[in-house]
Amino acid sequence: MTAxxxxxxxxxxxxxxxxxxxxxxxxxxAYRGWQEVGAAIRTLVVRxxxxxxxxxxxxxxxxxxxxxxxxxxxxxxxxxTAIKGLAATRPTAVNLFWALDRMRRVxxxxxxxxxxxxGARLLAEAQTIRDEDIAxxxxxxxxxxxxxxxxxxxxxxxxxxALATAGYGTALGVVRAAHxxxxxALVWVDETRPVMQGSRxxxxxxxxxxxxxxxxxxxxxxxxxxxxxxxLIVTGADRIAANGDTANKIGTYSLAxxxxxxxxxxxxxxxxxxxxxxxxxxxxxxxxxxxPAEVRRVGAxxxxxxASPVFNPAFDVTPARLIAAIITERxxxxxxxxx
Ligand code: MRU
Numbered sequence: 001m002t003a004x005x006x007x008x009x010x011x012x013x014x015x016x017x018x019x020x021x022x023x024x025x026x027x028x029x030a031y032r033g034w035q036e037v038g039a040a041i042r043t044l045v046v047r048x049x050x051x052x053x054x055x056x057x058x059x060x061x062x063x064x065x066x067x068x069x070x071x072x073x074x075x076x077x078x079x080x081t082a083i084k085g086l087a088a089t090r091p092t093a094v095n096l097f098w099a100l101d102r103m104r105r106v107x108x109x110x111x112x113x114x115x116x117x118x119g120a121r122l123l124a125e126a127q128t129i130r131d132e133d134i135a136x137x138x139x140x141x142x143x144x145x146x147x148x149x150x151x152x153x154x155x156x157x158x159x160x161x162a163l164a165t166a167g168y169g170t171a172l173g174v175v176r177a178a179h180x181x182x183x184x185a186l187v188w189v190d191e192t193r194p195v196m197q198g199s200r201x202x203x204x205x206x207x208x209x210x211x212x213x214x215x216x217x218x219x220x221x222x223x224x225x226x227x228x229x230x231x232l233i234v235t236g237a238d239r240i241a242a243n244g245d246t247a248n249k250i251g252t253y254s255l256a257x258x259x260x261x262x263x264x265x266x267x268x269x270x271x272x273x274x275x276x277x278x279x280x281x282x283x284x285x286x287x288x289x290x291x292p293a294e295v296r297r298v299g300a301x302x303x304x305x306x307a308s309p310v311f312n313p314a315f316d317v318t319p320a321r322l323i324a325a326i327i328t329e330r331x332x333x334x335x336x337x338x339x
Pocket of ligand 1: 047048049050093157158159160161164165169170171197235236237238248249250314
């Protein structure tokens with residue numbers, strides 16, 4: 001079976017697997033402009049911290065191709081406009097800003113080159129970011145699988161799989177690696193209200209790869225832990241502060257509290273591109289608030305009065321003291337965390 005490729009480059013355009021229509025339909029969409037890529041990030045056509053970073057990097061490549069500037073300074077001004085626009089799409093996942101910084105540095109370092117070669121350098125950098133992400137996920141999988149006991153029942157939240165990265169996944173990459181070693185008895189897949197990344201995307205990946213799983217409503221997690229049917233929890237991350245506090249999909253913090261109560265190890269899997277050493281603690285992580293309509297409906301079905309006020313944070317922060325270990329591409333990091 002071919003690997004899942006949520007973000008790929010094809011000759012002169014960016015191709016995204018549209019995650020808003022999965023699992024019903026597998027549709028790829030082509031992008032030739034950075035503004036359209038920004039809209040795709042904002043509307044969750046592409047989502048998940050590392051995948052957002054990779055898509056934004058290719059967005060900068062498209063901005064260079066769109067530019068009509070005749071000088072390096074003119075090109076740089078166009079690139080800065082695109083970088084600013086792409087950075088304004090989603091605030092929490094630091095991989096977005098990390099990837100844009102890398103692209104800016106490559107552009108600046110290419111100032112002595114002919115303009116068409118600057119574009120080629122940018123494309124090479126975006127492809128390197130993508131390739132490095134896949135390699136990091138494979139390494140995380142290998143390190144994380146060592147924490148998984150035989151016949152493990154693993155609970156995960158949201159989608160931190162191939163779809164959320166350049167490929168293979170972070171938390172679901174650990175699950176994949178453990179599954180390849182024959183150690184996974186069952187994956188509990190939280191449906192992950194309100195956008196349903198668990199049921200729509202993680203369950204889709206599990207079906208596709210033959211990983212044994214069972215879908216649960218988010219409210220069921222406490223019960224399966226109380227029944228002794230969860231051996232470990234592993235989630236991804238959108239931003240990790242210097243002290244190990246971790247922002248991830250809303251509901252992750254509740255799981256970590258439940259895990260502590262039931263003495264279930266709670267692990268985070270994330271590449272170094274998700275660590276933000278500039279922030280001392282999770283209190284400084286900006287948390288995205290999304291459209292109230294996401295909470296007032298399930299799919300197309302309205303489930304609340306349109307007039308009801310809503311609070312819809314897309315992420316929460318899990319304090320470092322609740323995290324048993326952070327699985328990175330360089331190895332398993334244990335507390336106390338100092339990044
Ligand atoms: O709003 P989303 O779908 O972009 O949120 C995704 C998550 O919270 C993931 O767990 C996180 O980005 C890690 S992806 C490897």
